[in-house]
Amino acid sequence: MLIGDVARRSGVSARMLRHYESLGLVRPMGRTEAGYREYSSEDIRRIFHIESLRSLGLSLSEVGRALDDPDFKPAELVDDLIRQTRERIARETELLTRLRRIDAAEPADWEDVLKVVALLQALGSESVGRRQRGALSSAVEVPVPVEALVEAALSETDPNVAGALRWALARSGDDGLALLAEGIGSPVAEVRKRAVQSVAEIPGGKATAVLQDALNNSDIVVRRCAALALGTRGVADAIPTLIDMIVEDTNDADAADALSALASDPALAEQIATRLVDCLAHSTIGSSARRRLTEALAGIPGITTSRALADLSHDEDRAVALTATYILGLRNAR
Structure with a gap:
């Protein structure tokens, strides 16, 4: 042939x-x-x-x-080809992601494209200062696709940069909530924590709904962070977790403040007071926890609280009795 x-x-x-x-x-x-x-x-x-x-x-x-x-023998060469192919796919996937993010920013001209590229590079920089400047710029100068902000927020380890990224996400509205909700379900504990912290700073009903779902998360850190945020939003579902935080001496001051914010609703104030009193009466609660629960009553108005404090002022535990007496004195002086 x-x-x-x-x-x-x-x-x-x-x-x-x-x-x-x-x-x-x-x-x-x-x-x-x-x-x-x-x-x-x-x-x-x-x-x-x-x-x-x-x-x-x-x-x-x-x-x-x-x-x-x-x-x-082909085995070694095939293994090497597999490695090279994975590396090539990773590079191509990274490029595709970058292109999609640039496209999502809807650049008007090449100058806009270059600005978006520069910000994306800044967010992925090894320099803490450059990442922070990129996060701040993304919120006030060149809009960066929310997907890039979420990815950066979920991987950021520096607290200052993380705060800037959460602020940028809060300014983007509800756009990143779906991705952050996925982050709350991540198998990685740190990612879950960063995700729920980011949602906590986003205002609005959709973010509140995500936080309410987070109250049922298997990760106690996620549940506590969600409860603190929901307390300031007036969501009663957070009350049991907030009281548990006071008992367990975990961010107890913040939990008490959240309960106090919830107690601005008279109906919730009575509910919170009743739960705190019931908890104080529980035989398994230790002395330190009872004192913290008594302190938490200071931010709860209503007759149930006043009666509870009067009873606690005669408590067998001197620390609890003194705390209750001091709080009663403050209330009576108002």
Whole structure:
């Protein structure tokens, strides 16, 4: 079979077939009477083998070794090809993500494109200062796609940069909530914490709904952060978690402040007071926890609280009695 026929049937150009021959990959030994190359069926089979190996990413020199070296073992080369392919996919995926984010920013001209690229690079910089400047700029200068902000916020370890990123996300409104909700469900504890902290700073009913869902999260850190945020938003579902935080001496002052904010609603004030009193009466609660619960009553108005404090002023635990007496004195002085 002549080279033109082989090219048509194999899909390999005549030029490439000649290149294969120059490299010694294919050596058609036959010649026609006119002196043209004539490929045998074995030559054609070898061409298909070459193309099959090339489709796996092998170089032509590697193809030659694979076909001609009897001691050649493919396992190591295949492993190397897998590694190279994964690296290439990672690079291409990163590029695709960057392009999508630039497209989402809806740049009007190339100057806008360059600004977005610069901000994206800043957010991924190893420099803490540069990341912080990028986060602040994204909120007030060039709008960066919220996906990039969420990704940066969920991976940021520096507290100052993290705060700037949360501020930028809060200014973006509800756009990042779906991605942050996914972050709350992450298998990585730090990511879950950063996600719920970010949601806590986003105003509005949609963010509140995400925080309410977070109250049922298996991660106690997530539940506590959500409860603190919900307390300031007037959501009664946060009350049990906030009281538990006071008992467990975990951000107890913040939890008491959140209960006090909730207690601005008279109906909730009575509910909170009743729960605190019930907790104080529980036999398993230790002395320090009872004192903290008594202190928490200071921010809860209403008759239930006043009666409880009057009773607690005679408590067997001197620390509790003194705390209750002091709070009663403050209330009576108003």
